[in-house]
Amino acid sequence: MVRHPSDIAVTLTARGTRRGIVDLAPVALFFIPFGLAFGVAASAKGMPAVQSMVLSLLVFSGSVQFSALDLWHATIAYGTLALVALAVNARHVVMGAALSPWVNRLPLAQRLPSLALLNDANFAACHSAFRGGERDMGLLLGSGLVLWSGWVIGAAAGALAGRSVGSPVALGFDVVMLCFLAAMVTGQVNRTIRLVPVLAGAGVAVLTLPLLPLGWNVIAGAVAGAVAGSWAHA
Amino acid sequence: MPDVVSAWLAILLVSGVTLASRLSGPILMARLPMSAAVERFLQNLSLSVIAALVASMLMRGGLREVASVAAAALVMIVFRKSIWAMGAGMLVAAAWTFLAG
Numbered sequence: 368m369v370r371h372p373s374d375i376a377v378t379l380t381a382r383g384t385r386r387g388i389v390d391l392a393p394v395a396l397f398f399i400p401f402g403l404a405f406g407v408a409a410s411a412k413g414m415p416a417v418q419s420m421v422l423s424l425l426v427f428s429g430s431v432q433f434s435a436l437d438l439w440h441a442t443i444a445y446g447t448l449a450l451v452a453l454a455v456n457a458r459h460v461v462m463g464a465a466l467s468p469w470v471n472r473l474p475l476a477q478r479l480p481s482l483a484l485l486n487d488a489n490f491a492a493c494h495s496a497f498r499g500g501e502r503d504m505g506l507l508l509g510s511g512l513v514l515w516s517g518w519v520i521g522a523a524a525g526a527l528a529g530r531s532v533g534s535p536v537a538l539g540f541d542v543v544m545l546c547f548l549a550a551m552v553t554g555q556v557n558r559t560i561r562l563v564p565v566l567a568g569a570g571v572a573v574l575t576l577p578l579l580p581l582g583w584n585v586i587a588g589a590v591a592g593a594v595a596g597s598w599a600h601a
Numbered sequence: 602m603p604d605v606v607s608a609w610l611a612i613l614l615v616s617g618v619t620l621a622s623r624l625s626g627p628i629l630m631a632r633l634p635m636s637a638a639v640e641r642f643l644q645n646l647s648l649s650v651i652a653a654l655v656a657s658m659l660m661r662g663g664l665r666e667v668a669s670v671a672a673a674a675l676v677m678i679v680f681r682k683s684i685w686a687m688g689a690g691m692l693v694a695a696a697w698t699f700l701a702g
Contacts, residue, residue: 397684400684401683401684404687412602413602414602414608415608418608418609418612421612422612422615422616425612425616425619425620426615426616426619427619428619430651431615431619432615434650434651434654435611435615437654437657437658439602439603439608439611440603441602441603442603442607443603443607443608443610443611445610445611445614448611448614448615449614449618451650451654452614452615452618452619453618453622454646454647454650455647455650455651456618456619456622456623456647457622457643457644457646457647457650458643458644458647459619459622459623459625459626460622460625460626460629460643461626461640461643461644461647462626463622463623463624463625463626463627463630464626464627464629464630464635464640465626466626466627467626467627467630467631470627471627471630471631478624478627479624482623482624482626482627483620483623483624484623485623536694536698537695537698537699538691538695539669539690539691539692539693539694539695539698540691541694542665542666542669542670542690542691542694543687543690543691544658545655545658545659545662545666545669545670545673545690546669546670546672546673546686546687546689546690546691547683547687548651548654548655548658549655549670549673549674549677549686549690550673550674550676550677550683550686550687550690551651551683552648552651552652552655552674553673553674553677553678553686554677554681554683555648556648561648563645564645564646564648564649564652565648565649565652566652567649568648568649568650568652568653568656569652569653569655569656570656571653572652572653572654572656572657573656573657573660576657576660581657584653584657585650585653585654585657586650586653587653588649588650588652588653588656588657589646589649589650589653590646590649591649592645592646592648592649592650592652592653593642593643593645593646593649594642595645595649596641596642596644596645596648596649597638597641597642597645600641
């Protein structure tokens with residue numbers, strides 16, 4: 368049962384952090400191939416290994432990094448990049464809001480480390496634990512840390528190995544980014560109504576591609592898809 | 602590829618936006634409770650933006666990319682494993698290049 372937030376004294380302890388690390392370690396193993404895929408894709412696109420490693424270290428999000436990679440041109444359109452990153456990141460706002468009854472019981476200085484490594488996997492694990500009466504935010508931090516390690520190890524290996532492996536096109540590395548994002552979309556369409564934002568978003572992005580600067584068609588599609596999705600629900 | 606300064610600026614920008622989004626949920630909730638409609642909009646947005654990206658990339662690619670994405674989506678629907686889906690897409694792309702040159 369969900370307890371009333373005011374009944375809970377939430378803490379952030381080393382012990383909880385350790386528990387988070389151990390609990391999610393098996394899942395972290397599966398983050399290595401994803402990180403590897405990003406490192407290889409970035410290197411196939413010509414991004415220097417150091418840059419791609421630092422990006423993985425700081426961002427720690429496949430969908431954000433792969434979307435950024437698509438906008439990685441000789442001249443970077445910063446406004447477009449920021450808006451696309453903002454839209455891809457919208458999910459984090461929702462997850463953070465769902466954790467807020469517990470996170471906001473912590474002292475201000477402890478909220479930053481708790482949330483800095485928030486992602487789908489540790490959100491899913493911790494949200495259900497907190498609903499069940501868990502009080503140690505170390506769980507979120509620890510699980511975030513171990514998943515982040517898996518991602519970073521994979522990404523570093525991919526970035527370093529990427530160009531020595533061979534022709535990216537012959538091995539299909541150039542489509543990794545596209546297939547990762549396509550798999551993300553497919554995996555999230557678990558009900559028919561979820562097809563509405565997908566089809567509207569894709570349709571508007573395609574129709575506006577010849578009309579708008581590259582990237583803005585994606586933003587137009589994203590907004591149209593979100594509006595259509597909300598409208599379909601109503 | 603962008604020059605070194607632009608690349609690092611872009612890395613900082615994307616990192617900053619991502620960190621801000623991770624922190625903003627609880628900050629917003631402390632000030633105003635999120636309505637179900639806003640939450641739904643944000644959830645739809647995070648899905649529609651990726652769909653728009655994929656569609657936009659496919660329009661700039663060729664049949665090889667379409668075939669890879671079809672394979673990835675199919676594997677995802679059947680097995681619900683995104684690693685397998687990526688592998689299937691890569692396999693189709695590699696086979697396409699091998700056969701078609």
